[in-house]
Amino acid sequence: MSLDERITPEQAATQVGTASGENKEYSVIGKSVGRIDGRAKVTGQAKYTGDLKFPGMLYGKILTSPHAHARILSIDTSEAEKLPGVKAVITHKDVPSLKYGISPARWDENIFCIDKVLFVGDKVAAVAAVDEETVYKALKLIKVEYEVLPAVLDPLKAMDEGQAQLHEDYPRNLNTEIHQSFGDVDKALAEAYHVRTDYFVGQRAYQSPIEPHSAISVWEDDKLTVYSSTQSPHYFQYYIARQFGLPMGKVRVLKTHIGGGFGGKLEPTGLEFAGAVLAKLTGRPVKMFYDRHEMFAHNRGRHRQYMKLSTGVDQNGKILGVHADFVMDGGAYTSLGVASAYYAGALLTILYDFDNYKFDMYRVYTNLPACGAQRGHGHPQPRFAFESHLDNIAKDLGIDPIELRLRNARKANTVTPNDFKVESCALTEAIEKARDISNWKQKRSHRPQGRGIGIGLGAFVSGAGYPIYRTNLPHASAVIKVNEDGSSATLYTGAVDIGQGSDTILCQMAAEAMGYSFAKMQIISADTEAAPHDFGAYASRQTLMSGWAVKEAGEEIKAQLLNTAAGIMGYAVEELDCRDERIFVKDQPEISKSFAEVAKEFFVTQGPLVGKGSYTPPKLGGKFKGAAVGTSPAYSFAAQVTEVEVDEETGEVKIVEAWDVHDCGKVINPALLHAQVHGAFYMGMGEAVWEEVKFDDQGRILNSNLAEYRLPTALDMPKFHSELVDSYEPNAPWGVKEVGEGATTPTMGSISNAIFDAIGVRISSLPMSYEKVWRALKEKRKQQTT
Amino acid sequence: MAQVITDAQGVKRYLINLSVNGDTHTLMVKGNSLLVNVLREDLELTGTKKGCELGDCGSCTVLMDGKPVNSCMVLAVEAEGRAITTIEGVAPNDKLDKLQESFIDHAAIQCGYCTPGMILSGKALLTRNPHPTEEEVREAISGNLCRCTGYVNIVKAILAASEQE
Ligand code: FES
Numbered sequence A: 001m002s003l004d005e006r007i008t009p010e011q012a013a014t015q016v017g018t019a020s021g022e023n024k025e026y027s028v029i030g031k032s033v034g035r036i037d038g039r040a041k042v043t044g045q046a047k048y049t050g051d052l053k054f055p056g057m058l059y060g061k062i063l064t065s066p067h068a069h070a071r072i073l074s075i076d077t078s079e080a081e082k083l084p085g086v087k088a089v090i091t092h093k094d095v096p097s098l099k100y101g102i103s104p105a106r107w108d109e110n111i112f113c114i115d116k117v118l119f120v121g122d123k124v125a126a127v128a129a130v131d132e133e134t135v136y137k138a139l140k141l142i143k144v145e146y147e148v149l150p151a152v153l154d155p156l157k158a159m160d161e162g163q164a165q166l167h168e169d170y171p172r173n174l175n176t177e178i179h180q181s182f183g184d185v186d187k188a189l190a191e192a193y194h195v196r197t198d199y200f201v202g203q204r205a206y207q208s209p210i211e212p213h214s215a216i217s218v219w220e221d222d223k224l225t226v227y228s229s230t231q232s233p234h235y236f237q238y239y240i241a242r243q244f245g246l247p248m249g250k251v252r253v254l255k256t257h258i259g260g261g262f263g264g265k266l267e268p269t270g271l272e273f274a275g276a277v278l279a280k281l282t283g284r285p286v287k288m289f290y291d292r293h294e295m296f297a298h299n300r301g302r303h304r305q306y307m308k309l310s311t312g313v314d315q316n317g318k319i320l321g322v323h324a325d326f327v328m329d330g331g332a333y334t335s336l337g338v339a340s341a342y343y344a345g346a347l348l349t350i351l352y353d354f355d356n357y358k359f360d361m362y363r364v365y366t367n368l369p370a371c372g373a374q375r376g377h378g379h380p381q382p383r384f385a386f387e388s389h390l391d392n393i394a395k396d397l398g399i400d401p402i403e404l405r406l407r408n409a410r411k412a413n414t415v416t417p418n419d420f421k422v423e424s425c426a427l428t429e430a431i432e433k434a435r436d437i438s439n440w441k442q443k444r445s446h447r448p449q450g451r452g453i454g455i456g457l458g459a460f461v462s463g464a465g466y467p468i469y470r471t472n473l474p475h476a477s478a479v480i481k482v483n484e485d486g487s488s489a490t491l492y493t494g495a496v497d498i499g500q501g502s503d504t505i506l507c508q509m510a511a512e513a514m515g516y517s518f519a520k521m522q523i524i525s526a527d528t529e530a531a532p533h534d535f536g537a538y539a540s541r542q543t544l545m546s547g548w549a550v551k552e553a554g555e556e557i558k559a560q561l562l563n564t565a566a567g568i569m570g571y572a573v574e575e576l577d578c579r580d581e582r583i584f585v586k587d588q589p590e591i592s593k594s595f596a597e598v599a600k601e602f603f604v605t606q607g608p609l610v611g612k613g614s615y616t617p618p619k620l621g622g623k624f625k626g627a628a629v630g631t632s633p634a635y636s637f638a639a640q641v642t643e644v645e646v647d648e649e650t651g652e653v654k655i656v657e658a659w660d661v662h663d664c665g666k667v668i669n670p671a672l673l674h675a676q677v678h679g680a681f682y683m684g685m686g687e688a689v690w691e692e693v694k695f696d697d698q699g700r701i702l703n704s705n706l707a708e709y710r711l712p713t714a715l716d717m718p719k720f721h722s723e724l725v726d727s728y729e730p731n732a733p734w735g736v737k738e739v740g741e742g743a744t745t746p747t748m749g750s751i752s753n754a755i756f757d758a759i760g761v762r763i764s765s766l767p768m769s770y771e772k773v774w775r776a777l778k779e780k781r782k783q784q785t786t
Numbered sequence B: 001m002a003q004v005i006t007d008a009q010g011v012k013r014y015l016i017n018l019s020v021n022g023d024t025h026t027l028m029v030k031g032n033s034l035l036v037n038v039l040r041e042d043l044e045l046t047g048t049k050k051g052c053e054l055g056d057c058g059s060c061t062v063l064m065d066g067k068p069v070n071s072c073m074v075l076a077v078e079a080e081g082r083a084i085t086t087i088e089g090v091a092p093n094d095k096l097d098k099l100q101e102s103f104i105d106h107a108a109i110q111c112g113y114c115t116p117g118m119i120l121s122g123k124a125l126l127t128r129n130p131h132p133t134e135e136e137v138r139e140a141i142s143g144n145l146c147r148c149t150g151y152v153n154i155v156k157a158i159l160a161a162s163e164q165e
């Protein structure tokens, strides 16, 4: 797909409908069609990996470390092997010792620990047996002798002299160090009318998809098939092949349905690696699975960040320069943490227009579960910090927080100091609409006791400009095959539906591009053998990137059909078009033929009717170290307003009502889009007030279950409004942008600012729990009386 | 009383009749077999999901004599003589139940992992209380966790189905 084939914004202005999705130009996109997998999911027919069974299938589990940091002195598996029903027991001796990790910059994980375990939950051995009960019994019979070592549990001390070291290759437990500087921050702050510095602390949060991870490995001769609850069959295939020295063509990874991911299922786990070895040794399919506790221990959730922000503004509140100085608790391994660390600073420039920016970051290793990418990847906590910081500045200057944001809001066709090109941007409109529909002015000036209202802005990439490992593969590709008689068409794509609805919207896009109907579309997705390559569900990339590939494939089908129709109908190709399954003469629409009829004719005369497409983003970003992270063909923007009620006696926070206004480009399926916003707000709200993974002083998780790791219930969710502003992105198919991750970025900031408005005290650490609010109020009363 | 058979290792197994979605199944189960596992493994009714096995998430919800229960908290032997409905039994034939239709129409499904449990909790509510308030709907599904939807459209779907009563 070359750039000049894309529609211009001027052309688009005449073609694109309103935010409500009303559109005369399009037949299939812009409509809230029901999910393609809806019926399967409401009847219980939809199979998830854990629901699959194969003849002779064994069950497998991983034995994990009970210590945060310890040397392995010996492992004795003999008793476990003797247990009837046990088919294989493996340790590091039975698997490749090659290090792996999803970030190629830091491969630091082994399938099983060799010398040392690095956190409570680190992988030591695995068992395959005839049933679950036998597996659990066998795990208890494996004897591991450890020499316990001092553990690093405090990320702020991890870099100090004299601390235990996790990885030899990374002295002072320094996993990633970043120093970026754009413009002249020191000068900007020196010359500013007002400079403010604030400190904020985030927490460890966990994605907590309701479906636990599982993986089933099956060997046929020298070919390995892995069914997995994965967000990216491609990365799984790549890393599994690499680990076992197999050609990628000998590894097939696929998913059936997946019960949520949110970033936690983006990288292969011990379940895939150990399962593949156990299946090979036993010659039988092996199903590996995590229970809820093991999911928390495997983690790869949100990093805890320590964030210092200094900002200089002029008299009117115009931001002149920002310095972000962060430390991030990475846990025991890298996971996606290099990217998380870069994202934390990179995206701070996206919402507000300023020229001078400095970002310092230390991601440190600790003897805790490894952190990775959770919805909004690296951005939500810094965004919480910055939005809170900005409200503090607004208060210092006596400017309304919305007014301050409007004065600094990014505009369309601008470039950030760290070289991100922003083409479409309707942020100002979004802020104004959020202000108006929430009745901001009225609520701000007449505030009942205990009530508060706050705003937070957010933004995110619509797909990462560069893949996770270096490769020149296209980012997305798609094939569409029309059935011989034209009565259905199947879209084959590597894109991954993890619940967000990509199967549905990509079929809408395919039907639109072909001139076909959604009801006749079928899809085979996320299977490395049956479908062509796509990087998968992360960085909110599929609507834009997979969408481009699908559009191109659909247009190829349409072009071939029109060609055939021209011959049959006796018109020039240019005189014809196809829509809603009818090929017609543009000037005389009553002269037409059905899609099916022409498709059948095509098959008879020319063979299979197939279209294909692929997409590679243009070269994006600047030339400095880390310039790639945060680049994207397009950015979404959002404004969220939240109203809270605080019980001043108990500190209890109730989220009363919330309004989200989004600039996410052209909308393909409004119902699914708003549903993404609901879920994103929900997750942000959980992290704002309740969610936190806690540890004891030995590095053991205290709340690795869904009762004590408190996910909000239906009773916690406020009245919620999701609205859009008109927007069109020139770098995207039909002008689309992302929504799923960006919508979680403003939430913690808007709730923080609402609580600040309600009680007049800033809670600067997450979650803003009842206890913290209560303590802050107590402190405030103490100060008032003295 | 269920008939008991003791094997050579001394493990007891109980012969039970389980009524699921109107069909009676005769099964041998251990005393500690969980209903959720018997449904999923022995009867292959995998529409009943497992999210925690601790009674926290509600994804294993089934109806026992019309009342929603977490089937990971029920022993199979306790379910004998009770009428059990799983998600596979909600639409008795090819036609969907109106609550199932409503979930599709209101985009109340994302990953779908919580959906069977949500529909059964919703179904139990509407049977007991055909015209619930929004608060009553929220209360009824508060034991069912959903990580995807923020419950917004699930609440709408249940309320909309109740209006069709
Ligand atoms: S699996 Fe039964 S409540 Fe979670």
Ligand code: FES
Pocket: A210, A259, A260, A499, B108, B109, B110, B111, B112, B113, B114, B115, B145, B146, B147, B148, B149
């Ligand atoms: S739809 Fe995914 S958990 Fe509810």
